[in-house]
Amino acid sequence: MNFFPTPYPDEILYSTLGRYCIRSGNIKEIHNFEDLFSTRNCIASVELPSKIDALIENMPVNSIYTAEYFIYNHTLFPFYAAFIEPQRAEKIIKSMRSGRGADAYIRLGLVSNSIDLNKYFRFCPQCFMEDIEIYGEPYWHRIHQITGVFVCPKHKAPIYNSQVLVRGGSRQRFITPSIDNCIVEKEIYYPNEYIEKMIWMAEDAQRLLNSRFDFKEQEWFKRQFRAKLIEKGYARMNNFVHQKKLAQDFIDFYGEDYLKLVQSPVQNKSQNWLSSMVRYNNRITFTLRYLLLARFLGIPLDTLFNERIGFKCEYDDIDSYQQLWEKRLVELSQLGLSIREIANILDSTPKTVRRAIDKLGIETFWKYNGGGKYVNKKYTDTNEFKVKRDHLRAEWIKLHNKYPNKSSNQIRQSHQALYRWLSKYDLEWLRQHSRRKANISSTVDWNKRDKELLSKVKEVVKELQQGKPQRITWSTIGSRLGVNGWLLKRKDKLPLTREYIESVKEGLQEFHIRKIKWAIDKLEKEDKEITYWNLVEVAGVKPRYLKFISKEIKDILIEKGYNCDFL
Ligand SMILES: [Zn+2]
CATH class of the missing domain: 1.10.10 (Arc Repressor Mutant, subunit A)
Known part of the structure:
Protein backbone atom coordinates (compact mmCIF):
# COMPACT_ATOMS: atom_id res chain seq x y z
CA MET A 1 0.00 0.00 0.00
CA ASN A 2 1.33 3.43 -0.72
CA PHE A 3 -1.19 5.09 1.57
CA PHE A 4 -3.46 4.17 4.46
CA PRO A 5 -6.42 6.26 5.70
CA THR A 6 -6.09 7.64 9.22
CA PRO A 7 -8.58 5.84 11.48
CA TYR A 8 -11.22 8.16 12.97
CA PRO A 9 -12.01 8.19 16.70
CA ASP A 10 -13.63 4.89 17.70
CA GLU A 11 -13.77 3.80 14.07
CA ILE A 12 -13.92 0.05 13.70
CA LEU A 13 -11.00 -1.29 11.63
CA TYR A 14 -13.37 -2.77 9.05
CA SER A 15 -14.58 0.75 8.31
CA THR A 16 -11.05 2.15 7.83
CA LEU A 17 -10.30 -0.74 5.48
CA GLY A 18 -13.51 0.10 3.62
CA ARG A 19 -12.29 3.64 3.16
CA TYR A 20 -8.99 2.28 1.87
CA CYS A 21 -10.85 0.22 -0.74
CA ILE A 22 -12.78 3.25 -1.98
CA ARG A 23 -9.56 5.20 -2.48
CA SER A 24 -7.35 2.34 -3.72
CA GLY A 25 -8.57 2.52 -7.29
CA ASN A 26 -8.63 -1.28 -7.51
CA ILE A 27 -11.31 -2.42 -9.93
CA LYS A 28 -11.69 -5.90 -8.48
CA GLU A 29 -12.54 -6.07 -4.79
CA ILE A 30 -10.29 -9.05 -4.29
CA HIS A 31 -7.24 -7.00 -5.20
CA ASN A 32 -7.89 -4.94 -2.11
CA PHE A 33 -7.45 -8.09 -0.02
CA GLU A 34 -4.14 -8.71 -1.72
CA ASP A 35 -3.04 -5.14 -0.96
CA LEU A 36 -4.10 -5.37 2.66
CA PHE A 37 -3.30 -8.93 3.70
CA SER A 38 -1.16 -10.32 0.84
CA THR A 39 -3.72 -13.07 0.34
CA ARG A 40 -7.11 -13.66 -1.23
CA ASN A 41 -7.82 -16.32 1.30
CA CYS A 42 -9.47 -14.27 4.02
CA ILE A 43 -12.74 -12.59 4.90
CA ALA A 44 -13.81 -9.17 6.11
CA SER A 45 -14.40 -9.62 9.79
CA VAL A 46 -15.97 -6.94 11.96
CA GLU A 47 -15.76 -7.56 15.70
CA LEU A 48 -12.44 -9.42 15.91
CA PRO A 49 -10.54 -9.17 12.62
CA SER A 50 -7.51 -11.38 12.00
CA LYS A 51 -4.28 -11.19 9.97
CA ILE A 52 -3.44 -7.84 11.50
CA ASP A 53 0.30 -8.58 11.39
CA ALA A 54 0.06 -8.92 7.61
CA LEU A 55 -1.82 -5.64 7.46
CA ILE A 56 0.96 -3.91 9.41
CA GLU A 57 3.57 -5.43 7.07
CA ASN A 58 1.81 -3.93 4.10
CA MET A 59 1.51 -0.44 5.59
CA PRO A 60 3.33 2.44 3.89
CA VAL A 61 6.99 2.65 4.91
CA ASN A 62 6.81 5.39 7.50
CA SER A 63 3.57 4.23 9.09
CA ILE A 64 3.45 4.29 12.89
CA TYR A 65 0.72 1.73 13.54
CA THR A 66 1.20 -1.49 15.48
CA ALA A 67 -1.03 -4.55 15.65
CA GLU A 68 -1.70 -3.87 19.30
CA TYR A 69 -2.79 -0.32 18.52
CA PHE A 70 -5.45 -1.56 16.12
CA ILE A 71 -6.60 -4.38 18.38
CA TYR A 72 -7.13 -2.11 21.37
CA ASN A 73 -8.38 1.01 19.64
CA HIS A 74 -10.24 -0.18 16.58
CA THR A 75 -11.70 -3.62 17.25
CA LEU A 76 -14.20 -4.96 19.78
CA PHE A 77 -11.51 -7.04 21.49
CA PRO A 78 -11.38 -4.77 24.60
CA PHE A 79 -15.10 -5.31 25.08
CA TYR A 80 -15.55 -9.00 24.33
CA ALA A 81 -12.32 -10.01 26.07
CA ALA A 82 -12.67 -7.74 29.11
CA PHE A 83 -13.42 -10.54 31.58
CA ILE A 84 -11.20 -13.36 30.37
CA GLU A 85 -8.00 -14.66 31.95
CA PRO A 86 -4.62 -13.17 30.93
CA GLN A 87 -3.43 -16.35 29.17
CA ARG A 88 -6.53 -16.61 27.07
CA ALA A 89 -6.35 -12.92 26.20
CA GLU A 90 -2.79 -13.50 24.97
CA LYS A 91 -3.97 -16.33 22.75
CA ILE A 92 -6.77 -14.26 21.29
CA ILE A 93 -4.42 -11.41 20.49
CA LYS A 94 -2.18 -13.95 18.77
CA SER A 95 -5.11 -15.27 16.73
CA MET A 96 -6.03 -11.76 15.69
CA ARG A 97 -2.49 -11.01 14.65
CA SER A 98 -1.71 -14.14 12.69
CA GLY A 99 -4.20 -16.95 13.30
CA ARG A 100 -7.23 -18.22 11.46
CA GLY A 101 -10.16 -15.84 11.17
CA ALA A 102 -12.54 -17.77 13.40
CA ASP A 103 -10.11 -18.55 16.22
CA ALA A 104 -10.72 -15.41 18.25
CA TYR A 105 -14.49 -15.91 18.07
CA ILE A 106 -14.15 -19.51 19.16
CA ARG A 107 -11.84 -18.68 22.05
CA LEU A 108 -14.30 -16.06 23.26
CA GLY A 109 -17.25 -18.41 23.03
CA LEU A 110 -18.94 -16.17 20.49
CA VAL A 111 -19.74 -18.96 18.04
CA SER A 112 -21.77 -21.03 20.46
CA ASN A 113 -25.38 -20.12 19.92
CA SER A 114 -26.24 -18.73 23.34
CA ILE A 115 -25.80 -15.16 22.16
CA ASP A 116 -26.58 -13.83 18.70
CA LEU A 117 -24.19 -11.16 17.52
CA ASN A 118 -25.63 -8.25 15.56
CA LYS A 119 -26.88 -9.09 12.10
CA TYR A 120 -26.53 -5.60 10.64
CA PHE A 121 -24.06 -2.79 11.01
CA ARG A 122 -25.58 -0.19 13.29
CA PHE A 123 -25.42 3.59 13.31
CA CYS A 124 -26.50 6.62 15.32
CA PRO A 125 -28.23 9.14 13.01
CA GLN A 126 -26.76 12.07 14.95
CA CYS A 127 -23.20 10.72 14.86
CA PHE A 128 -23.73 10.05 11.15
CA MET A 129 -24.53 13.71 10.48
CA GLU A 130 -21.79 15.00 12.74
CA ASP A 131 -19.17 12.79 11.09
CA ILE A 132 -20.08 14.14 7.66
CA GLU A 133 -19.77 17.66 9.02
CA ILE A 134 -16.43 17.11 10.74
CA TYR A 135 -14.69 14.50 8.56
CA GLY A 136 -16.56 14.85 5.31
CA GLU A 137 -17.76 11.24 5.42
CA PRO A 138 -19.58 8.87 7.79
CA TYR A 139 -17.89 5.80 9.31
CA TRP A 140 -18.84 2.75 11.39
CA HIS A 141 -18.35 3.41 15.10
CA ARG A 142 -17.10 0.61 17.34
CA ILE A 143 -19.46 1.31 20.22
CA HIS A 144 -22.54 1.06 17.98
CA GLN A 145 -21.58 -2.44 16.81
CA ILE A 146 -21.62 -4.03 20.26
CA THR A 147 -24.37 -6.58 20.80
CA GLY A 148 -26.49 -5.36 23.70
CA VAL A 149 -25.78 -1.66 23.15
CA PHE A 150 -28.99 0.03 22.04
CA VAL A 151 -28.27 3.72 22.47
CA CYS A 152 -25.41 5.98 21.47
CA PRO A 153 -23.57 6.97 24.66
CA LYS A 154 -22.75 10.36 23.17
CA HIS A 155 -26.26 11.31 22.07
CA LYS A 156 -28.22 9.10 24.47
CA ALA A 157 -30.44 8.23 21.53
CA PRO A 158 -31.40 4.92 19.89
CA ILE A 159 -29.03 3.42 17.34
CA TYR A 160 -30.43 1.88 14.17
CA ASN A 161 -29.79 -1.10 11.95
CA SER A 162 -28.27 -0.18 8.62
CA GLN A 163 -28.95 -2.31 5.55
CA VAL A 164 -25.43 -3.71 5.53
CA LEU A 165 -25.11 -7.27 6.78
CA VAL A 166 -22.23 -7.95 9.18
CA ARG A 167 -21.93 -11.51 7.92
CA GLY A 168 -23.41 -11.36 4.44
CA GLY A 169 -22.51 -12.59 0.98
CA SER A 170 -18.98 -13.73 0.22
CA ARG A 171 -17.64 -11.41 2.93
CA GLN A 172 -14.88 -10.32 0.62
CA ARG A 173 -15.92 -6.68 0.54
CA PHE A 174 -15.69 -3.83 2.99
CA ILE A 175 -18.84 -1.73 2.85
CA THR A 176 -18.77 1.79 4.27
CA PRO A 177 -21.85 3.61 5.57
CA SER A 178 -23.70 5.97 3.24
CA ILE A 179 -27.01 7.78 2.97
CA ASP A 180 -28.22 4.87 0.86
CA ASN A 181 -27.57 2.13 3.39
CA CYS A 182 -28.13 4.08 6.63
CA ILE A 183 -31.81 4.90 6.55
CA VAL A 184 -34.13 5.54 9.48
CA GLU A 185 -37.30 3.94 8.19
CA LYS A 186 -39.21 4.17 11.41
CA GLU A 187 -38.13 6.04 14.50
CA ILE A 188 -37.44 3.88 17.50
CA TYR A 189 -38.85 4.81 20.90
CA TYR A 190 -37.83 2.78 23.92
CA PRO A 191 -39.82 3.03 27.15
CA ASN A 192 -38.23 5.44 29.61
CA GLU A 193 -37.38 2.72 32.10
CA TYR A 194 -35.30 0.97 29.41
CA ILE A 195 -33.45 4.08 28.35
CA GLU A 196 -31.76 4.46 31.72
CA LYS A 197 -30.52 0.88 31.61
CA MET A 198 -29.48 1.19 27.99
CA ILE A 199 -27.41 4.24 28.78
CA TRP A 200 -25.69 2.34 31.60
CA MET A 201 -24.82 -0.45 29.21
CA ALA A 202 -23.58 1.93 26.52
CA GLU A 203 -21.45 3.89 28.97
CA ASP A 204 -20.00 0.78 30.57
CA ALA A 205 -19.21 -0.68 27.15
CA GLN A 206 -17.47 2.53 26.23
CA ARG A 207 -15.43 2.40 29.43
CA LEU A 208 -14.30 -1.11 28.55
CA LEU A 209 -13.37 -0.07 25.03
CA ASN A 210 -11.30 2.87 26.21
CA SER A 211 -9.81 1.82 29.54
CA ARG A 212 -7.46 -1.11 29.00
CA PHE A 213 -8.22 -2.66 32.36
CA ASP A 214 -5.83 -5.45 33.37
CA PHE A 215 -6.92 -8.97 32.57
CA LYS A 216 -7.84 -10.95 35.65
CA GLU A 217 -8.49 -14.57 36.57
CA GLN A 218 -12.15 -15.58 36.85
CA GLU A 219 -11.64 -16.06 40.55
CA TRP A 220 -10.99 -12.35 40.99
CA PHE A 221 -14.40 -11.39 39.58
CA LYS A 222 -16.17 -14.19 41.41
CA ARG A 223 -14.74 -12.94 44.68
CA GLN A 224 -15.60 -9.34 43.94
CA PHE A 225 -19.20 -10.27 43.23
CA ARG A 226 -19.34 -12.60 46.20
CA ALA A 227 -18.11 -9.93 48.58
CA LYS A 228 -20.81 -7.57 47.41
CA LEU A 229 -23.44 -10.31 47.57
CA ILE A 230 -22.53 -10.92 51.19
CA GLU A 231 -22.63 -7.22 51.94
CA LYS A 232 -26.09 -6.99 50.37
CA GLY A 233 -27.40 -10.05 52.17
CA TYR A 234 -27.65 -12.36 49.15
CA ALA A 235 -24.93 -14.69 50.34
CA ARG A 236 -23.42 -15.95 53.54
CA MET A 237 -19.78 -16.38 54.41
CA ASN A 238 -20.16 -20.14 54.24
CA ASN A 239 -20.73 -20.13 50.47
CA PHE A 240 -24.49 -20.20 50.64
CA VAL A 241 -26.19 -17.95 48.08
CA HIS A 242 -29.89 -17.05 48.19
CA GLN A 243 -30.28 -17.84 44.50
CA LYS A 244 -34.03 -17.39 44.32
CA LYS A 245 -34.04 -14.06 46.08
CA LEU A 246 -31.13 -12.89 43.98
CA ALA A 247 -32.87 -13.94 40.76
CA GLN A 248 -36.14 -12.29 41.76
CA ASP A 249 -34.54 -9.01 42.79
CA PHE A 250 -32.43 -9.02 39.64
CA ILE A 251 -35.53 -9.49 37.47
CA ASP A 252 -37.37 -6.78 39.38
CA PHE A 253 -34.42 -4.45 38.94
CA TYR A 254 -34.11 -4.79 35.16
CA GLY A 255 -37.54 -6.01 34.09
CA GLU A 256 -38.07 -9.22 32.14
CA ASP A 257 -38.43 -7.47 28.81
CA TYR A 258 -35.16 -5.62 29.07
CA LEU A 259 -33.36 -8.82 30.06
CA LYS A 260 -34.80 -10.52 26.99
CA LEU A 261 -33.63 -7.64 24.85
CA VAL A 262 -30.05 -8.10 26.06
CA GLN A 263 -30.36 -11.87 25.56
CA SER A 264 -30.03 -12.59 29.26
CA PRO A 265 -33.43 -13.65 30.60
CA VAL A 266 -33.45 -15.31 34.01
CA GLN A 267 -36.07 -18.00 33.67
CA ASN A 268 -35.52 -20.77 36.14
CA LYS A 269 -35.05 -19.03 39.49
CA SER A 270 -32.42 -21.39 40.88
CA GLN A 271 -30.58 -22.59 37.75
CA ASN A 272 -29.66 -19.89 35.28
CA TRP A 273 -26.74 -17.89 33.94
CA LEU A 274 -26.90 -15.62 36.97
CA SER A 275 -26.71 -18.44 39.50
CA SER A 276 -23.78 -19.89 37.56
CA MET A 277 -22.04 -16.52 37.58
CA VAL A 278 -22.09 -16.22 41.36
CA ARG A 279 -20.88 -19.76 41.99
CA TYR A 280 -17.21 -20.53 42.30
CA ASN A 281 -16.50 -22.11 38.94
CA ASN A 282 -14.23 -21.12 36.10
CA ARG A 283 -16.97 -20.52 33.62
CA ILE A 284 -16.72 -17.30 31.70
CA THR A 285 -19.85 -15.67 30.40
CA PHE A 286 -20.61 -12.81 28.07
CA THR A 287 -19.26 -9.39 28.87
CA LEU A 288 -22.63 -7.74 29.03
CA ARG A 289 -23.71 -10.11 31.81
CA TYR A 290 -20.79 -9.01 33.97
CA LEU A 291 -21.93 -5.46 33.33
CA LEU A 292 -25.54 -6.27 34.21
CA LEU A 293 -24.53 -7.90 37.49
CA ALA A 294 -22.07 -5.15 38.40
CA ARG A 295 -24.71 -2.44 37.89
CA PHE A 296 -27.26 -4.44 39.84
CA LEU A 297 -24.87 -4.75 42.76
CA GLY A 298 -23.72 -1.15 42.44
CA ILE A 299 -20.07 -1.91 41.69
CA PRO A 300 -18.40 0.75 39.51
CA LEU A 301 -16.17 -0.74 36.79
CA ASP A 302 -13.01 0.82 38.23
CA THR A 303 -13.68 -0.88 41.53
CA LEU A 304 -14.59 -4.16 39.90
CA PHE A 305 -11.23 -4.31 38.14
CA ASN A 306 -8.90 -2.48 40.46
CA GLU A 307 -10.00 -2.55 44.10
CA ARG A 308 -10.45 -5.60 46.23
CA ILE A 309 -13.96 -5.25 47.62
CA GLY A 310 -13.78 -5.67 51.39
CA PHE A 311 -15.86 -7.69 53.76
CA LYS A 312 -17.77 -5.88 56.41
CA CYS A 313 -16.59 -8.15 59.16
CA GLU A 314 -13.62 -8.51 61.40
CA TYR A 315 -11.76 -10.75 59.00
CA ASP A 316 -9.72 -9.38 56.14
CA ASP A 317 -10.74 -11.78 53.49
CA ILE A 318 -12.80 -14.79 52.84
CA ASP A 319 -9.86 -17.19 53.07
CA SER A 320 -8.96 -16.44 56.64
CA TYR A 321 -12.63 -16.36 57.54
CA GLN A 322 -13.19 -19.73 55.94
CA GLN A 323 -10.18 -21.17 57.77
CA LEU A 324 -11.44 -19.91 61.10
CA TRP A 325 -14.89 -21.23 60.37
CA GLU A 326 -13.52 -24.66 59.57
CA LYS A 327 -11.33 -24.68 62.65
CA ARG A 328 -14.34 -23.90 64.82
CA LEU A 329 -16.28 -26.62 63.08
CA VAL A 330 -13.58 -29.17 63.88
CA GLU A 331 -13.62 -28.10 67.53
CA LEU A 332 -17.37 -28.14 67.83
CA SER A 333 -17.74 -31.50 66.21
CA GLN A 334 -15.53 -32.95 68.95
CA LEU A 335 -17.90 -31.72 71.64
CA GLY A 336 -20.70 -34.16 71.05
CA LEU A 337 -23.08 -31.54 69.75
CA SER A 338 -25.62 -32.41 67.11
CA ILE A 339 -25.24 -31.06 63.62
CA ARG A 340 -28.15 -28.74 64.24
CA GLU A 341 -26.53 -27.37 67.37
CA ILE A 342 -23.28 -26.79 65.54
CA ALA A 343 -25.15 -25.07 62.75
CA ASN A 344 -26.79 -22.79 65.30
CA ILE A 345 -23.53 -21.84 66.92
CA LEU A 346 -21.93 -21.15 63.55
CA ASP A 347 -25.02 -19.32 62.33
CA SER A 348 -25.20 -21.71 59.42
CA THR A 349 -27.49 -24.48 58.21
CA PRO A 350 -27.30 -28.20 59.05
CA LYS A 351 -26.89 -28.97 55.36
CA THR A 352 -23.83 -26.75 55.05
CA VAL A 353 -22.32 -28.15 58.22
CA ARG A 354 -22.85 -31.72 57.09
CA ARG A 355 -21.26 -30.97 53.74
CA ALA A 356 -18.28 -29.27 55.38
CA ILE A 357 -17.81 -32.21 57.73
CA ASP A 358 -17.70 -34.57 54.78
CA LYS A 359 -15.40 -32.30 52.83
CA LEU A 360 -12.95 -31.91 55.70
CA GLY A 361 -13.15 -35.60 56.56
CA ILE A 362 -13.74 -34.75 60.21
CA GLU A 363 -13.97 -37.67 62.60
CA THR A 364 -17.05 -36.52 64.40
CA PHE A 365 -17.98 -37.44 67.90
CA TRP A 366 -21.00 -39.37 66.77
CA LYS A 367 -18.93 -41.40 64.37
CA TYR A 368 -15.83 -41.88 66.43
CA ASN A 369 -15.87 -41.63 70.16
CA GLY A 370 -12.33 -40.91 71.17
CA GLY A 371 -9.52 -38.47 70.83
CA GLY A 372 -11.69 -35.41 71.19
CA LYS A 373 -10.71 -32.80 73.71
CA TYR A 374 -14.02 -32.63 75.53
CA VAL A 375 -15.43 -36.03 74.82
CA ASN A 376 -16.48 -36.65 78.37
CA LYS A 377 -17.54 -33.13 79.14
CA LYS A 378 -20.65 -31.27 78.24
CA TYR A 379 -20.09 -28.24 76.06
CA THR A 380 -21.52 -25.99 78.77
CA ASP A 381 -18.91 -27.27 81.22
CA THR A 382 -15.97 -26.36 79.07
CA ASN A 383 -13.79 -23.38 79.58
CA GLU A 384 -14.36 -22.44 75.99
CA PHE A 385 -18.05 -22.14 76.67
CA LYS A 386 -17.45 -19.80 79.59
CA VAL A 387 -15.16 -17.59 77.59
CA LYS A 388 -17.68 -17.39 74.81
CA ARG A 389 -20.56 -16.72 77.18
CA ASP A 390 -18.74 -13.86 78.86
CA HIS A 391 -17.85 -12.42 75.53
CA LEU A 392 -21.41 -12.56 74.24
CA ARG A 393 -22.85 -11.20 77.47
CA ALA A 394 -20.53 -8.23 77.17
CA GLU A 395 -21.58 -7.82 73.56
CA TRP A 396 -25.26 -7.78 74.55
CA ILE A 397 -24.69 -5.14 77.23
CA LYS A 398 -22.58 -3.09 74.88
CA LEU A 399 -25.35 -3.00 72.30
CA HIS A 400 -27.85 -1.88 74.91
CA ASN A 401 -25.60 0.97 75.94
CA LYS A 402 -25.00 1.91 72.36
CA TYR A 403 -28.71 2.13 71.54
CA PRO A 404 -30.36 3.57 74.65
CA ASN A 405 -33.63 4.16 72.79
CA LYS A 406 -34.03 0.64 71.50
CA SER A 407 -35.74 -2.21 73.25
CA SER A 408 -34.05 -5.59 73.54
CA ASN A 409 -36.46 -6.83 70.96
CA GLN A 410 -35.35 -4.21 68.46
CA ILE A 411 -31.70 -4.90 69.15
CA ARG A 412 -32.32 -8.57 68.65
CA GLN A 413 -33.65 -7.94 65.12
CA SER A 414 -30.23 -7.06 63.82
CA HIS A 415 -28.26 -9.43 66.04
CA GLN A 416 -30.07 -12.71 65.60
CA ALA A 417 -27.07 -14.97 66.07
CA LEU A 418 -26.10 -13.32 69.33
CA TYR A 419 -29.65 -13.52 70.61
CA ARG A 420 -30.06 -17.13 69.56
CA TRP A 421 -26.93 -18.22 71.35
CA LEU A 422 -27.80 -16.43 74.56
CA SER A 423 -31.38 -17.64 74.58
CA LYS A 424 -30.16 -21.17 74.07
CA TYR A 425 -27.36 -21.28 76.64
CA ASP A 426 -27.95 -18.33 78.90
CA LEU A 427 -31.67 -17.72 79.02
CA GLU A 428 -31.96 -16.73 82.66
CA TRP A 429 -29.26 -14.10 82.34
CA LEU A 430 -30.76 -12.88 79.10
CA ARG A 431 -34.15 -12.36 80.77
CA GLN A 432 -32.56 -10.35 83.54
CA HIS A 433 -30.72 -8.19 81.05
CA SER A 434 -33.48 -7.38 78.64
CA ARG A 435 -35.63 -4.32 78.59
CA ARG A 436 -38.92 -3.30 77.09
CA LYS A 437 -38.81 0.27 76.13
CA ALA A 438 -41.71 2.23 74.75
CA ASN A 439 -41.04 3.71 71.37
CA ILE A 440 -39.36 7.04 71.62
CA SER A 441 -41.76 9.91 71.21
CA SER A 442 -42.74 9.88 67.62
CA THR A 443 -42.28 12.74 65.26
CA VAL A 444 -45.14 11.67 63.02
CA ASP A 445 -47.18 14.52 61.65
CA TRP A 446 -50.59 13.04 62.38
CA ASN A 447 -52.52 15.91 60.83
CA LYS A 448 -50.79 15.39 57.54
CA ARG A 449 -51.15 11.66 57.75
CA ASP A 450 -54.84 12.01 58.59
CA LYS A 451 -55.49 14.08 55.49
CA GLU A 452 -53.55 11.76 53.23
CA LEU A 453 -55.26 8.75 54.65
CA LEU A 454 -58.69 10.32 54.29
CA SER A 455 -58.38 10.65 50.54
CA LYS A 456 -57.15 7.08 50.25
CA VAL A 457 -60.00 5.84 52.41
CA LYS A 458 -62.50 7.71 50.25
CA GLU A 459 -61.16 5.94 47.17
CA VAL A 460 -61.41 2.58 48.85
CA VAL A 461 -64.98 3.25 49.95
CA LYS A 462 -65.87 4.24 46.42
CA GLU A 463 -64.46 0.94 45.18
CA LEU A 464 -66.34 -0.99 47.84
CA GLN A 465 -69.59 0.68 46.78
CA GLN A 466 -69.19 -0.46 43.20
CA GLY A 467 -69.57 -3.94 41.77
CA LYS A 468 -70.59 -6.86 43.89
CA PRO A 469 -71.30 -5.40 47.33
CA GLN A 470 -68.73 -5.75 50.05
CA ARG A 471 -69.52 -4.60 53.52
CA ILE A 472 -67.96 -1.27 54.44
CA THR A 473 -66.32 -1.63 57.83
CA TRP A 474 -63.17 -0.48 59.58
CA SER A 475 -61.56 -3.78 58.82
CA THR A 476 -62.49 -4.07 55.12
CA ILE A 477 -61.13 -0.56 54.58
CA GLY A 478 -58.05 -1.34 56.67
CA SER A 479 -57.27 -4.53 54.79
CA ARG A 480 -57.75 -2.89 51.42
CA LEU A 481 -55.13 -0.35 52.46
CA GLY A 482 -52.94 -2.98 54.04
CA VAL A 483 -53.12 -1.27 57.44
CA ASN A 484 -55.81 -3.32 59.16
CA GLY A 485 -55.29 -3.31 62.92
CA TRP A 486 -52.98 -0.32 62.70
CA LEU A 487 -55.91 1.77 61.50
CA LEU A 488 -58.23 0.81 64.34
CA LYS A 489 -55.55 1.30 66.95
CA ARG A 490 -54.61 4.74 65.68
CA LYS A 491 -58.10 5.99 64.92
CA ASP A 492 -58.06 8.55 67.70
CA LYS A 493 -55.07 10.21 66.12
CA LEU A 494 -56.90 10.42 62.81
CA PRO A 495 -60.07 12.46 63.50
CA LEU A 496 -61.00 13.22 59.88
CA THR A 497 -60.56 9.66 58.74
CA ARG A 498 -62.39 8.35 61.79
CA GLU A 499 -65.36 10.62 61.28
CA TYR A 500 -65.61 9.71 57.63
CA ILE A 501 -65.44 5.97 58.20
CA GLU A 502 -67.98 6.19 61.02
CA SER A 503 -70.32 8.00 58.64
CA VAL A 504 -70.09 5.42 55.84
CA LYS A 505 -69.60 2.13 57.65
CA GLU A 506 -72.45 -0.31 57.34
CA GLY A 507 -74.39 -2.31 59.89
CA LEU A 508 -75.25 -5.85 58.94
ZN1 LIG B 1 -24.41 9.34 18.44
Missing part, protein backbone atom coordinates in the same frame (compact mmCIF):
# COMPACT_ATOMS: atom_id res chain seq x y z
CA GLN A 509 -78.84 -5.07 57.97
CA GLU A 510 -77.84 -2.01 56.04
CA PHE A 511 -75.37 -4.14 54.15
CA HIS A 512 -77.95 -6.82 53.41
CA ILE A 513 -80.33 -4.21 52.05
CA ARG A 514 -77.62 -2.93 49.74
CA LYS A 515 -76.98 -6.47 48.56
CA ILE A 516 -80.67 -6.99 47.82
CA LYS A 517 -80.86 -3.71 45.88
CA TRP A 518 -77.86 -4.76 43.86
CA ALA A 519 -79.41 -8.20 43.22
CA ILE A 520 -82.66 -6.65 42.00
CA ASP A 521 -80.72 -4.48 39.55
CA LYS A 522 -78.76 -7.47 38.35
CA LEU A 523 -81.86 -9.61 37.84
CA GLU A 524 -83.50 -6.77 35.94
CA LYS A 525 -80.50 -6.35 33.70
CA GLU A 526 -80.37 -10.06 32.98
CA ASP A 527 -84.10 -10.10 32.39
CA LYS A 528 -84.73 -12.68 35.08
CA GLU A 529 -87.75 -13.05 37.28
CA ILE A 530 -87.65 -11.50 40.75
CA THR A 531 -88.45 -14.42 43.02
CA TYR A 532 -87.55 -15.21 46.60
CA TRP A 533 -84.92 -17.79 45.71
CA ASN A 534 -83.45 -15.74 42.90
CA LEU A 535 -82.95 -12.90 45.35
CA VAL A 536 -81.40 -15.16 47.96
CA GLU A 537 -79.04 -16.66 45.45
CA VAL A 538 -77.93 -13.56 43.59
CA ALA A 539 -77.69 -11.32 46.66
CA GLY A 540 -76.00 -13.99 48.71
CA VAL A 541 -78.11 -13.15 51.75
CA LYS A 542 -79.17 -16.13 53.82
CA PRO A 543 -82.93 -16.61 54.33
CA ARG A 544 -82.57 -16.33 58.09
CA TYR A 545 -81.29 -12.77 57.63
CA LEU A 546 -83.78 -11.95 54.93
CA LYS A 547 -86.70 -12.00 57.32
CA PHE A 548 -85.24 -9.12 59.33
CA ILE A 549 -85.30 -6.85 56.31
CA SER A 550 -88.47 -8.02 54.58
CA LYS A 551 -90.18 -4.69 55.19
CA GLU A 552 -87.42 -2.73 53.50
CA ILE A 553 -87.35 -5.17 50.58
CA LYS A 554 -91.10 -4.84 50.16
CA ASP A 555 -90.80 -1.05 50.01
CA ILE A 556 -88.17 -1.28 47.31
CA LEU A 557 -90.13 -3.77 45.24
CA ILE A 558 -93.40 -1.86 45.55
CA GLU A 559 -91.69 1.32 44.51
CA LYS A 560 -90.41 -0.48 41.44
CA GLY A 561 -93.87 -1.85 40.72
CA TYR A 562 -93.19 -5.50 41.47
CA ASN A 563 -95.42 -8.03 43.09
CA CYS A 564 -94.01 -8.92 46.49
CA ASP A 565 -96.36 -11.60 47.70
CA PHE A 566 -93.49 -14.03 48.09
CA LEU A 567 -92.16 -12.17 51.10
